[in-house]
Amino acid sequence: MKNIIFIAVHGTGKGTQCDLLTEKYKFNHLSTGELIRKAIKKQDDFAKDLEKTINSGKLVSDEVVLDLINDYIATNQSGEGIIFDGFPRTLNQALALDKLLANKKQKIDNVFYLEIAKEEALKRTMGRLICSNCQKSYNKFYDNLKPKQAGICDVCGGKLEQRSDDTEEAFNKLFDTFLEETLPILDYYEDKNILTKIDASMNQEDIFKKVEEKLKEV
Numbered sequence: 736m737k738n739i740i741f742i743a744v745h746g747t748g749k750g751t752q753c754d755l756l757t758e759k760y761k762f763n764h765l766s767t768g769e770l771i772r773k774a775i776k777k778q779d780d781f782a783k784d785l786e787k788t789i790n791s792g793k794l795v796s797d798e799v800v801l802d803l804i805n806d807y808i809a810t811n812q813s814g815e816g817i818i819f820d821g822f823p824r825t826l827n828q829a830l831a832l833d834k835l836l837a838n839k840k841q842k843i844d845n846v847f848y849l850e851i852a853k854e855e856a857l858k859r860t861m862g863r864l865i866c867s868n869c870q871k872s873y874n875k876f877y878d879n880l881k882p883k884q885a886g887i888c889d890v891c892g893g894k895l896e897q898r899s900d901d902t903e904e905a906f907n908k909l910f911d912t913f914l915e916e917t918l919p920i921l922d923y924y925e926d927k928n929i930l931t932k933i934d935a936s937m938n939q940e941d942i943f944k945k946v947e948e949k950l951k952e953v
């Protein structure tokens with residue numbers, strides 16, 4: 736069993752890497768966003784509180800997220816291990832996660848940081864187009880990701896749209912906050928000798944090869 740963390744800003748293809756690993760190696764993919772959405776669907780008192788927090792624009796507290804993770808680990812003991820996606824985001828969360836895992840006689844084995852220059856991440860975000868019908872994503876700034884016909888989905892002929900929150904201002908804020916919060920975590924994992932930095936400007940196949948090579952090391 737191996738537990739892995741992926742750290743990356745929006746627009747680096749982190750989701751693709753998680754999918755590739757889950758498919759090929761039977762990892763359990765723990766996305767905290769997904770956990771929260773599932774918890775809300777349960778409609779119990781806990782779900783109602785959670786929904787209230789989110790609707791008021793507040794962040795879900797670390798305690799709540801850790802509780803959800805704790806439950807998730809208890810019910811997902813099969814497979815290769817867990818990929819943590821979207822958590823931890825702060826040093827406090829990283830410390831709390833280590834403690835939680837230690838209680839279960841587990842630990843984090845590998846941390847992958849998909850590194851990308853700000854200009855490159857901005858270009859990816861601003862070029863992103865989503866099919867309004869089938870949700871397939873494209874990017875108008877990259878030849879291999881462009882639709883065959885501008886503005887039209889290759890698969891279903893639907894209209895391609897830019898997401899309304901993909902603005903340069905929103906991007907800048909997100910990116911700066913990400914770096915500010917994430918750099919201390921990277922130092923923390925580097926000190927433990929479990930951090931691997933990967934150049935996220937490579938294509939998804941090459942990134943995946945790097946991840947696999949690292950996982951095969953004993």
Ligand SMILES: [Zn+2]
Nearest residue numbers: 866869888891
């Ligand atoms: Zn489509």
